[in-house]
Amino acid sequence: MKGKQTVKDMILSMAAIGIVVAGIYVFIPHDDTEKPPEAISYDVELSTARRAASYPVAAPVGLPDDWRATTVRYKGAENERWHLGFYTPDGKYVGVEQSIDQPERFIKEATQNAEATKITQTIKGDPWKRYEGERYDALVRQDGDATTVVTGSASIGQLSKVAAALETAPPEGEEPGQAS
Helix, strand or coil, X not given: CHHHHHHHHHHHHHHHHHHHHHHHHHHCCCCCCCCCCCCCCCHHHHHHHHHHXXXXXXXXXXXXXXXXXXXXXXXXXXXXXXXXXXXXXXXXXXXXXXECCCHHHHHHHHCCCCEEEEEEEEECCEEEEEEECCCCEEEEEEECCEEEEEEECCCHHHHHHXXXXXXXXXXXXXXXXXXX
């Protein structure tokens, strides 16, 4: 009889806890809407990376104002890795990644395991190899020791737009990190 009483008490205790948790969930306000990430300025980090890197660090110039930069970092000690992330107007992600790391390893990491396709497209006179993956697609270009990857959940058209906007130095009269 004592064993049955213990199981009954445990079930009653769990039911009481469940009622309290359900009450907290119902009566405590919570916001399920996802807020887009805050836009950041990346001009200081870009200038620093351009001075420190052994390759020409690229950033897009002339993207519309509704393309928001959300992440930026340069890690010189980690194979001179440059990262600049954007949030597109339709809520997708585009990242510009550069490094002098071993290309296969770097591309695999930057594209989150996307696979190379047989498609190569020319953007501003340069060949870009297309990669496709479950999570991210990408465009990849080799330039000397540096590998440039434009990757993300955005469409290939949007990735191409960013690749076409990449510049290694700001045009005359325009500051880095400034959208046109």
